[in-house]
Amino acid sequence: MDITRRDFIRSSLLMGGSLLFSPLNLHAVSKEAEEWRPAYEKLEKEGKLVERIREAYSIFQRCRLCPRQCGVNRQRGEKGFCRAPAKVMVYSYNPHFGEEVPLVGEHGSGTIFFSNCNLRCVFCQNWPISQEGRGEEIQDEDLADMMIKLQEKMGCHNINLVTPTHVMPHILNATRMAWKKGLRIPLVYNTSGYERLEILKILDGIVDIYLPDLKYMDAEQAAKYSSGASDYPEVGKKAILEMHRQVGVLQSDKNGVALRGVVLRHLVMPNRVAGTEKFIKWVAENLSKNTYVNIMAQYHVEYKAYDYPEIARGITVQEFLEAMDWAQKYGLVNLDPKSVMVRKIFDRRRTD
């Protein structure tokens, strides 16, 4: 049977929007989860978290928080490539049920969407937030209160910091404030992967779950679609190795809810622009084959992508299936279950 693009989109949406196929069966907080403690708590009890916050804020004076290394004085309100102001800006905070299954659990992943971005891709789906900077400037105390609300009122399993790189000092400060008010769930550092090693070392012992993208394997593509960031593939690979060194492969509680580790994302793009085979081979050879990898099928044309003919369409069924075939070929054994389910549906239809 032929697989149509409409079938493909329908199945992808079904998998992305539903937990019908989730292995989770969560009706109570497990004892293990109750006894579990986040990394930042240990650091705070050792008296080291405050030092990290000072170190992070000192970087703002000549900002080099990310590989752009603009050198502007963020504390005085000077703006660099990311256009971020002195205060932290937030667009929204909510439980999110479209993230990877171990992050979502029963009550959702507590996402906080930060305004602005240090990478600025031409196909960004969140472009009003990341590129136009929609959102509100708030104090670090307000950010801490959002974290507490996500945990206490909404029952989220983690604090999912979306595009955190350019506001990392605010996040650390707010985390300490929130810990004093009872924050006990893991931080998820949800990043494009465009991170400096020196900065990630400040996060060692604070972040429990890293959720990075590895978007491209080729400098030319990275420069073309991500605002001149030709160093993205090399920088991103080094960053992910450091994240893996810090927290290792994903560990979950007995209900399947993530506690610590790396969840790696890769968006399949049209015309093999993302270098998906190279990405999968790199993961298999440089990280564990048990690394949790989400091979994402949801690319769609957004923002300025219409100006680039090779990415001005969605991906085909065949482009998604070849990515999943490569994952099998190189031996990755911990793929996101929603991707695996989509593949099974189309494999069945391919043989009908």
Ligand code: SF4
């Ligand atoms: S965080 Fe922003 S200002 Fe700082 S180096 Fe990166 S792009 Fe420049």
